[in-house]
Amino acid sequence: MILGKKVVVTGLGSISSLGRDTHGFWRSLIAGKSGISRLRGFSPQDFKTSVGAQIHDFNPEEYFPAVEIPLLDRYTQFALVAAREALEDSGLGQAEIRDGAVVIGTGCGGKETDERSYQALYKEKKRRLHPLTIPRGMPSSAASQVSMVCGVTGPVFALSSACASANHAVIQAAILIRSGLVEVAVAGGTDAPFTYGLLKAWEALRVLSQDTCRPFSSDRSGLVLGEGAGMVVLESEIHARRRSAHVYCELAGFGMTADAGHITDPSADGAARAMSVALTDAHMNPGEIDYINAHGTGTLANDVTETRAIRLALGNRAGAVAISSTKSMHGHALGASGALELIATILAIQHGIVPATMNFTAPGAGCDLDYTPNLPRTMKVQAALSNSFAFGGLNAVVAVRSC
Amino acid sequence: MGSFCFVNVGRVACIYNECLKTAPTDNVSNLVTNMDQQIYSLIVKAISKQKMLDPSSIAENSTLDALGITSLDAISIVYEIEDALDIEVPNEALENLSSVQDILLEVTRLVQARN
CATH class of the missing domain: 3.40.47.10 (Thiolase/Chalcone synthase)
Structure with missing residues (x-):
C-alpha cells in the first residue's frame, strides 16, 4: 500500500x-x-x-x-x-x-x-x-x-x-x-x-x-x-x-521478506513473498509485469528456487514474462548487484529492450521459464521487477513502472 | 617421518605413511584396511562434530540425508577431512557424495592418489 x-x-x-x-x-x-x-x-x-x-x-x-x-x-x-x-x-x-x-x-x-x-x-x-x-x-x-x-x-x-x-x-x-x-x-x-x-x-x-x-x-x-x-x-x-526533470520511471513498490530458514539455502516461499509484497505495494497485478531482472546467480540452488518463486508469485503470468539474469555479463557484484540490475531494468523500460541471459545452452532441471536466452529482446516494458535474494534469507524486490 | 609427509599433513596420513615406510610388503592389505579404518574414524568424528551427533549413531551405510546433513554441513565436514589429510575434494566429487560410504571411498581414493 x-x-x-x-x-x-x-x-x-x-x-x-x-x-x-x-x-x-x-x-x-x-x-x-x-x-x-x-x-x-x-x-x-x-x-x-x-x-x-x-x-x-x-x-x-x-x-x-x-x-x-x-x-x-x-x-x-x-x-x-x-x-x-x-x-x-x-x-x-x-x-x-x-x-x-x-x-x-x-x-x-x-x-x-x-x-x-x-x-x-x-x-x-x-x-x-x-x-x-x-x-x-x-x-x-x-x-x-x-x-x-x-x-x-x-x-x-x-x-x-x-x-x-x-x-x-x-x-x-x-x-x-x-x-x-x-x-x-x-x-x-x-x-x-x-x-x-x-x-x-x-x-x-x-x-x-x-x-x-x-x-x-x-x-x-x-x-x-x-x-x-x-x-x-x-x-x-x-x-x-x-523542476521539469527527466523521469526514467516510477519506483512503484517494493517488498522485503526474510526466509527465517537457512543461512545459505534459499527458500522459494521467502522470495515469492517478497515479489508478492512488491506487487501489492505497487498496486499492480502479476499480469502487468513484462520483465523480471532475476537474482539469477548461476548457482544450482538459486536458479531453480527462484524459478519456483516466480511461479508462486506470478501464477499463470510466470510463463509469459521475459526474465533475464544480467549477472551472466556483469558477474555477481554482491552489495552492488541489485543496483546494477535495477539500472538495467530501468533502462529496459526506457529503451524497450530486455537484456539477455548470456551463456545459456539448455534449460536446467526445474528451470522452465522464458529466460531471454542469449539474445536481447526488443519489447515494450511497462512494468518490471528487480530481484535480490541474499545469503541469510534476506529478500528485497523493487517494482518499477513507466510513467 | 616419511619423505612425503609434510609439516601440515594430519595425524592419520602420517600414521599411514610411517606404516608404509616400515611395514613388510606382505602386510600391505592389512595396512590398507587400517588406513580405511583411520579415515573412517576421521569422517565419523567430522560428522559428529558438525551435527552434534553421537558417533555411534553414524554408520558406514548412513545416508547424508538421514543424518540431516545439508550442503553447507557437507562442505564443512569435507573441509575438516581435507585439512586433516592434506587432500582436496573437487566440487564435482562433493556433489555426488550421498552417504558416509561415498565419502569414505572418495577420501580413500584421494589419499591413495596423493601418496
Whole structure:
C-alpha cells in the first residue's frame, strides 16, 4: 500500500566490468558483451577459479585528487564514481540535494583496506598501521564520502544485507521520500570483493564457477564474482515535476521478506513473498509485469528456487514474462548487484529492450521459464521487477513502472 | 617421518605413511584396511562434530540425508577431512557424495592418489 509521496527515478550512475559509466554499461548489456574474464592481480595457482568480472585498469588518479586517494578504499571510489554520475544525470543543483539522503548498501565494506592492514600486522609483522585504516575501511566510509563530495547533509548511512544490500538501500531511500522526510536521495550499492582473503572465503563456500556464469542453464556451475557500484537518484514525483526533470520511471513498490530458514539455502516461499509484497505495494497485478531482472546467480540452488518463486508469485503470468539474469555479463557484484540490475531494468523500460541471459545452452532441471536466452529482446516494458535474494534469507524486490 | 609427509599433513596420513615406510610388503592389505579404518574414524568424528551427533549413531551405510546433513554441513565436514589429510575434494566429487560410504571411498581414493 503506497502511503505518502510517489517516488520516481531521475538519475542513474554506475561503474562495472561492463563500463566506466551507465552508457557503457547499457551498450555492453544489449550487445551481450561479457565483463567476465581471466582473473587479474592474483596467481592462477592460488585459486581454483580463474575468472572474475573485474574493472580493469581502474586508476583512481583519473577520478580523484591525489590528496584524497589515501582516504578512499576501492569500494568507496566506485561509490563516488557512480554517485557523481547519477547526480549529474539527474540535473539536481547543489541547493536541491543539500537536504537529501544518501543510503548505500555494501556487502563487504572496505575489505581492501582491512586485508592490507592484516597483511602488515600478521605477515609483515609491522607493529603499527596507517592512521587512516579505520576511516578508509569502515563499512560506512562510502556513504560518508558520497555525502561529503556531493554535499548531502540529510540522513546518510550505510546498510548491509549481503547480496540484497543495494535493493534494501534503494528501498530505504524510497521510504524516506514517501514519508516526506526528504525530497531527494542518492541510493544504491557498492562492493570491491577482489581481495585474496575474500576470494579464498568464496572459494571455500564452493559456489564459484571455474569458467563462466550460466544462469538457469543446465550446465551452470556457480557464480562469478564481480565488482563495481550502481547508484540511482530518487525523488518525490512532485519535486521532479516541479523542476521539469527527466523521469526514467516510477519506483512503484517494493517488498522485503526474510526466509527465517537457512543461512545459505534459499527458500522459494521467502522470495515469492517478497515479489508478492512488491506487487501489492505497487498496486499492480502479476499480469502487468513484462520483465523480471532475476537474482539469477548461476548457482544450482538459486536458479531453480527462484524459478519456483516466480511461479508462486506470478501464477499463470510466470510463463509469459521475459526474465533475464544480467549477472551472466556483469558477474555477481554482491552489495552492488541489485543496483546494477535495477539500472538495467530501468533502462529496459526506457529503451524497450530486455537484456539477455548470456551463456545459456539448455534449460536446467526445474528451470522452465522464458529466460531471454542469449539474445536481447526488443519489447515494450511497462512494468518490471528487480530481484535480490541474499545469503541469510534476506529478500528485497523493487517494482518499477513507466510513467 | 616419511619423505612425503609434510609439516601440515594430519595425524592419520602420517600414521599411514610411517606404516608404509616400515611395514613388510606382505602386510600391505592389512595396512590398507587400517588406513580405511583411520579415515573412517576421521569422517565419523567430522560428522559428529558438525551435527552434534553421537558417533555411534553414524554408520558406514548412513545416508547424508538421514543424518540431516545439508550442503553447507557437507562442505564443512569435507573441509575438516581435507585439512586433516592434506587432500582436496573437487566440487564435482562433493556433489555426488550421498552417504558416509561415498565419502569414505572418495577420501580413500584421494589419499591413495596423493601418496
